[in-house]
Amino acid sequence: MTTSTQQLPRVAYFCMEFGLDNSFASYSGGLGILAGDHLKAAHDAKVPLVGIGIRWKQGYHDQALDEEGRPYDCYRARTYPFLIDTGITVTVPIRKASVVCKVWKVDCFGNVPLYLLDTDVPENGNRWITGQLYGWFGEERVAQELVLGVGGIKLLKALGFEPDVYHFNEGHAALAGLELIRQEMEKGRSFHDAWRATREKIVFTTHTPVPAGNETHPHELLAYMGGQLGLSVEQMHEIGGTPFNMTIAGLRLCRGANAVAQLHGETAREMWAGVDNRPEIVAITNGVHNPTWQAPEIVEALPRPERVWDAHQALKRRTIDLIAERSGVRFDTDTLLIGFSRRAATYKRSDLIFADESVIGPLLRDRKVQIVFSGKAHPLDEGGKAIIHSLTKMMKRYPESVVFLVNYDMEIGANLTRGCDIWLNNPRRPMEACGTSGMKAAMNGVLNLSILDGWWPEACKHGVNGWQISDESVLASTEEQDKRDAASLYKILVESVIPTYYGDKAAWQRMMVNSIESTQELFSADRMIREYYERLYTRG
Numbered sequence: 171m172t173t174s175t176q177q178l179p180r181v182a183y184f185c186m187e188f189g190l191d192n193s194f195a196s197y198s199g200g201l202g203i204l205a206g207d208h209l210k211a212a213h214d215a216k217v218p219l220v221g222i223g224i225r226w227k228q229g230y231h232d233q234a235l236d237e238e239g240r241p242y243d244c245y246r247a248r249t250y251p252f253l254i255d256t257g258i259t260v261t262v263p264i265r266k267a268s269v270v271c272k273v274w275k276v277d278c279f280g281n282v283p284l285y286l287l288d289t290d291v292p293e294n295g296n297r298w299i300t301g302q303l304y305g306w307f308g309e310e311r312v313a314q315e316l317v318l319g320v321g322g323i324k325l326l327k328a329l330g331f332e333p334d335v336y337h338f339n340e341g342h343a344a345l346a347g348l349e350l351i352r353q354e355m356e357k358g359r360s361f362h363d364a365w366r367a368t369r370e371k372i373v374f375t376t377h378t379p380v381p382a383g384n385e386t387h388p389h390e391l392l393a394y395m396g397g398q399l400g401l402s403v404e405q406m407h408e409i410g411g412t413p414f415n416m417t418i419a420g421l422r423l424c425r426g427a428n429a430v431a432q433l434h435g436e437t438a439r440e441m442w443a444g445v446d447n448r449p450e451i452v453a454i455t456n457g458v459h460n461p462t463w464q465a466p467e468i469v470e471a472l473p474r475p476e477r478v479w480d481a482h483q484a485l486k487r488r489t490i491d492l493i494a495e496r497s498g499v500r501f502d503t504d505t506l507l508i509g510f511s512r513r514a515a516t517y518k519r520s521d522l523i524f525a526d527e528s529v530i531g532p533l534l535r536d537r538k539v540q541i542v543f544s545g546k547a548h549p550l551d552e553g554g555k556a557i558i559h560s561l562t563k564m565m566k567r568y569p570e571s572v573v574f575l576v577n578y579d580m581e582i583g584a585n586l587t588r589g590c591d592i593w594l595n596n597p598r599r600p601m602e603a604c605g606t607s608g609m610k611a612a613m614n615g616v617l618n619l620s621i622l623d624g625w626w627p628e629a630c631k632h633g634v635n636g637w638q639i640s641d642e643s644v645l646a647s648t649e650e651q652d653k654r655d656a657a658s659l660y661k662i663l664v665e666s667v668i669p670t671y672y673g674d675k676a677a678w679q680r681m682m683v684n685s686i687e688s689t690q691e692l693f694s695a696d697r698m699i700r701e702y703y704e705r706l707y708t709r710g
């Protein structure tokens with residue numbers, strides 16, 4: 171940081187999920203991991219930031235497979251010995267009841283505490299609002315967003331923490347903006363004056379080009395739940411449109427907004443071009459927290475290719491051990507290992523590599539490649555669950571070369587992004603906002619083989635530090651795009667990846683070093699937090 175800590179704006183960072191540690195099941199995927207890395211980087215940079223979130227009683231679901239290989243979700247209550255009871259409670263009016271929210275603190279980051287709101291207290295008729303992360307829709311989701319937004323603002327007041335900046339990380343927190351407007355109006359300001367004053371303190375990050383990821387609520391539902399916070403339907407419409415769109419609200423409630431990769435910036439600007447009365451959407455590419463995700467032995471081995479290779483092979487053995495423990499299948503250390511683990515959302519096309527079995531089948535049977543998959547589907551995403559089922563069928567067809575690890579989490583994520591040889595990513599461009607697992611892989615020398623989507627266009631030097639699948643064009647028909655991308659994936663796999671891996675070890679090792687050196691600073695959470703301070707938190 172260029173300025174001293176005293177002068178830096180104090181930031182309250184709101185997010186529905188935080189992925190801090192594997193033992194803390196309060197994240198579902200990329201958004202939460204990013205929020206966790208944001209706090210860790212803020213801690214390392216010694217900046218005045220606090221996190222605001224929810225203490226989820228059951229967290230995100232565990233994943234299990236039935237006999238036919240179909241995934242299903244399991245929930246269990248979780249206890250976390252490291253949560254500190256602050257003794258603070260705040261109340262949030264929901265469905266005409268005063269819902270009591272207990273405030274917990276996670277103190278692992280010293281200067282960067284995380285405060286979590288919890289409705290599981292005896293005073294409440296409904297203790298389950300903070301039960302399951304993304305477990306319900308409709309009423310319960312609005313209730314959760316009231317707890318995060320309104321409860322979050324009240325908790326900051328109770329703490330005596332006066333933020334210079336409220337950062338809404340994704341639309342879930344937008345109701346916090348309405349609460350701030352309500353408080354300004356209570357002081358006698360008009361709606362528009364209150365809105366103008368509030369907006370000066372809010373910044374907003376949008377995270378997804380997938381329409382379903384941009385939540386809307388009917389005005390009637392918000393009114394019934396208490397989500398209008400004293401505003402009229404007309405005023406609500408002015409902020410969030412009709413139905414009330416949490417992303418549009420976020421954009422209109424803030425003075426600065428950003429997308430999470432350069433390409434996502436272009437996509438988001440196009441997507442929200444019709445929304446007036448909002449700031450321009452800039453792009454701040456995500457980063458990952460190096461100490462969490464990058465193996466120290468890889469860093470120590472730099473810049474010598476053979477030493478990086480040796481460190482990598484040791485990490486690969488650990489990955490092979492993990493796969494054996496979890497699945498009973500022992501992969502081979504000298505066979506090319508492809509990793510693909512990410513949320514099972516349809517646009518990510520997890521099963522694209524099986525598009526033509528006449529190509530991939532022989533490679534798997536002859537043990538030229540082995541593939542490890544992992545990933546959970548959103549509880550209500552039947553399409554995502556069907557994809558997982560199709561992967562587990564492939565595991566049965568190629569039992570020695572394809573494995574699906576259930577219950578993708580930070581432990582599996584960290585292990586696979588260190589120990590695979592190739593990190594495969596083949597989303598339907600431009601639907602992947604960022605794709606931070608690819609950054610983790612890249613800075614461990616795991617070579618990315620990826621569609622030019624999310625962060626990858628910013629980093630990819632084809633054949634130098636990884637490979638690109640297809641080019642930057644987007645076809646009118648998704649079927650055609652799927653076909654073209656599968657063909658390109660096979661071509662690069664067969665003509666470049668496999669021959670290099672088995673035929674030119676020196677070239678492969680050089681690519682590993684290039685991969686690490688071209689990403690470890692550029693895509694670090696340190697760089698990211700610096701950019702947030704310079705471009706969004708600090709007034710220009």
Ligand SMILES: *Cc1c(COP(=O)(O)O)cnc(C)c1O
Nearest residue numbers: 199200512579580583605606607
């Ligand atoms: C890094 C990480 C993610 C996000 O990665 P994507 O590339 O966006 O899928 C999700 N889940 C876990 C467990 C991770 O470690």
